[in-house]
Amino acid sequence: MTRFPFPLPAAAATVLLLGLPLLPVPDFWITQLNYIGLFSLVVLGLVLLTGVGGLTSFGQAAFAGVGAYATGYLTTVLGLSPWLGLIAGLAVTAALALAIGALTLRMSGHYLPLATICWCLALYYLIGNLEVLGKYDGLLGLPAVTLGDVSFQSERRIYWLIWGAALLAALGVTRLLDSRPGRIMRALNANRGGGSTMPEAMGASTLRYKLVMFVIAALLACVSGWLYAHMQRSVNPSPFGIKFGIEYLFMAVVGGIGTVGGAFAGAALVKLAEDQLKVWLPLVFGGSGNYEIIVFGIVLVLVLRFAPDGLWPLVSRLLARVLPARDARAVDETAPPLASRSHPPRGAALLDVRAIRKQFGGLVAVNDISFQIRAGDIVGLIGPNGAGKSTTFNLVSGVLPLTRGEVELLGQRVDGRGSRDIARAGLSRTFQHVKLVPDMTVLENVALGCYLRTKSGAVAAMLGLDRAEERQARAEAMRQLRRIGLADQAFELAGNLALGPQRLVEIARALASDPSLLLLDEPAAGLRHKEKEALAEVLKQLKAEGLSLLLVEHDMDFVMKLTDRIVVMEFGRWLMEGTPPEVQASPAVRAAYLGADDLTDEGRI
Numbered sequence: 002m003t004r005f006p007f008p009l010p011a012a013a014a015t016v017l018l019l020g021l022p023l024l025p026v027p028d029f030w031i032t033q034l035n036y037i038g039l040f041s042l043v044v045l046g047l048v049l050l051t052g053v054g055g056l057t058s059f060g061q062a063a064f065a066g067v068g069a070y071a072t073g074y075l076t077t078v079l080g081l082s083p084w085l086g087l088i089a090g091l092a093v094t095a096a097l098a099l100a101i102g103a104l105t106l107r108m109s110g111h112y113l114p115l116a117t118i119c120w121c122l123a124l125y126y127l128i129g130n131l132e133v134l135g136k137y138d139g140l141l142g143l144p145a146v147t148l149g150d151v152s153f154q155s156e157r158r159i160y161w162l163i164w165g166a167a168l169l170a171a172l173g174v175t176r177l178l179d180s181r182p183g184r185i186m187r188a189l190n191a192n193r194g195g196g197s198t199m200p201e202a203m204g205a206s207t208l209r210y211k212l213v214m215f216v217i218a219a220l221l222a223c224v225s226g227w228l229y230a231h232m233q234r235s236v237n238p239s240p241f242g243i244k245f246g247i248e249y250l251f252m253a254v255v256g257g258i259g260t261v262g263g264a265f266a267g268a269a270l271v272k273l274a275e276d277q278l279k280v281w282l283p284l285v286f287g288g289s290g291n292y293e294i295i296v297f298g299i300v301l302v303l304v305l306r307f308a309p310d311g312l313w314p315l316v317s318r319l320l321a322r323v324l325p326a327r328d329a330r331a332v333d334e335t336a337p338p339l340a341s342r343s344h345p346p347r348g349a350a351l352l353d354v355r356a357i358r359k360q361f362g363g364l365v366a367v368n369d370i371s372f373q374i375r376a377g378d379i380v381g382l383i384g385p386n387g388a389g390k391s392t393t394f395n396l397v398s399g400v401l402p403l404t405r406g407e408v409e410l411l412g413q414r415v416d417g418r419g420s421r422d423i424a425r426a427g428l429s430r431t432f433q434h435v436k437l438v439p440d441m442t443v444l445e446n447v448a449l450g451c452y453l454r455t456k457s458g459a460v461a462a463m464l465g466l467d468r469a470e471e472r473q474a475r476a477e478a479m480r481q482l483r484r485i486g487l488a489d490q491a492f493e494l495a496g497n498l499a500l501g502p503q504r505l506v507e508i509a510r511a512l513a514s515d516p517s518l519l520l521l522d523e524p525a526a527g528l529r530h531k532e533k534e535a536l537a538e539v540l541k542q543l544k545a546e547g548l549s550l551l552l553v554e555h556d557m558d559f560v561m562k563l564t565d566r567i568v569v570m571e572f573g574r575w576l577m578e579g580t581p582p583e584v585q586a587s588p589a590v591r592a593a594y595l596g597a598d599d600l601t602d603e604g605r606i
């Protein structure tokens with residue numbers, strides 16, 4: 002669960018936090034809370050980037066360094082206002098994050114973490130060696146931030162800037178995760194079974210969203226660095242090195258890397274524990290030393306082993322027992338419908354596949370296959386294992402590039418275009434291995450299908466300007482869930498559903514994009530008899546509504562009862578095309594399926 006689930010207690014905590022400097026609390030408390038607020042800002046960025054998006058960065062301390070040094074240089078050397086320092090820091094950070102992100106986010110695996118380590122080390126040594134930035138001594142005498150006549154010089158005053166920024170950032174990230182861009186971001190995390198294929202098939206540019214997350218996380222770190230510099234009134238390289246880069250990640254993991262509350266819990270826990278350990282450990286072990294790092298290492302291993310989601314989800318569960326939790330937001334089904342596309346009349350040419358071919362090295366997986374689909378048709382694509390059905394499906398939907406051949410959808414050539422463009426042209430699909438976001442509700446998963454019918458970006462979402470459109474998307478998702486008979490499970494987490502309902506949710510998600518053609522990749526695979534019956538009912542209903550379908554399926558019985566025409570493939574080649582009775586009667590098809598005896602009278606393999 003990424004959203005903060007306790008709105009009332011959160012509001013009470015906010016009032017208490019912001020009122021604290023007015024109370025006679027010790028200065029030490031304020032100092033500690035200032036650090037916790039500063040760390041939370043950076044860790045919130047990691048929650049978004051690493052916890053939600055699955056992109057690990059060790060370089061957030063370096064972005065904080067850019068914020069600190071930009072304002073340090075502009076205010077001490079050039080004598081400019083700290084606010085200009087902030088604007089310059091944000092601009093430099095955004096440019097650097099875009100450049101680093103564009104270079105590394107295309108790559109998978111370890112490249113991004115490695116690149117962020119390199120970037121953190123490079124910046125540390127750069128600022129430590131530049132004369133103009135005071136080398137390792139840094140810059141002294143930064144002015145206090147002022148706003149009109151109000152100076153934020155004292156710790157109690159800058160507290161409000163720090164916590165104002167941290168709480169606004171928390172609100173922005175919370176809103177972002179519950180929005181059109183947020184749903185795509187939550188679908189990207191490869192560590193939680195996500196990836197690029199599904200969001201791209203919904204029409205989203207996954208690289209763009211990775212970049213957006215990377216830039217937002219960097220900007221949050223930059224703001225933290227700016228506030229830190231003006232709180233300390235000096236800057237030096239040590240808080241921006243790789244040690245702090247690792248410590249921020251540690252805070253995120255310990256706190257709960259996928260949760261906004263986890264950012265604050267992690268920052269508070271690590272800061273308070275570090276201070277205590279620094280006092281107690283030298284007494285135990287004697288002498289001085291960074292003993293707390295050893296303890297943190299052990300704690301990290303234990304957390305990863307016993308509470309891999311961090312401590313906040315545990316706290317959250319405890320709070321859920323005693324506090325009023327957030328109600329599932331009702332869906333306003335009176336919201337105006339989203340714009341829909343104009344669909345071709347029944348019988349019009351919809352999909353024209355002309356001699357498509359796919360070679361994997363020496364293997365011709367799809368060998369000059371041609372077929373057409375007219376509006377309102379239900380076409381099945383069948384063949385024995387390895388016949389090339391899935392490859393054909395992926396060629397038509399743009400997941401794989403063609404070796405040669407042409408594909409025309411609604412009169413436009415779509416071969417050579419990626420799945421994003423093909424989705425935009427009116428094709429939507431489901432996946433052989435279900436690709437839902439397990440920790441999003443069923444409704445949110447279906448709303449993800451509305452991506453191309455909505456417009457709000459990350460900034461609008463963070464500012465809360467997307468609410469009218471969100472109401473429309475949620476109402477559309479609910480309509481599609483009603484259409485497939487799953488409305489009563491709308492607020493269930495998708496990961497809690499059995500495979501049969503999950504496949505139906507995928508169909509609802511595809512329908513939410515208002516497609517002219519729906520491609521279903523082995524929808525009956527792995528389903529129990531009753532689940533298959535429920536699926537067949539839904540598909541019959543869609544057929545009656547005039548939807549056009551291409552169905553790749555192993556279960557011949559299922560295909561025979563549903564389709565108007567069937568294309569049969571064998572060894573990558575076109576074997577025959579005909580009505581279900583023609584295919585059933587074909588000796589060539591019987592021979593292809595491991596001998597005629599395997600195709601029974603009911604048509605089951």
Ligand SMILES: Nc1ncnc2c1ncn2[C@@H]1O[C@H](COP(=O)(O)OP(=O)(O)OP(=O)(O)O)[C@@H](O)[C@H]1O
Nearest residue numbers: 361364365366384385386387388389390391392393
């Ligand atoms: N990425 C790939 N690289 C190399 N060979 C591949 C690749 N994808 C598929 N193939 C090969 O292409 C052939 C067709 O595979 P495909 O998955 O399209 O068949 P299929 O009819 O969908 O089979 P199944 O019913 O078992 O899913 C197979 O021989 C397969 O091993």
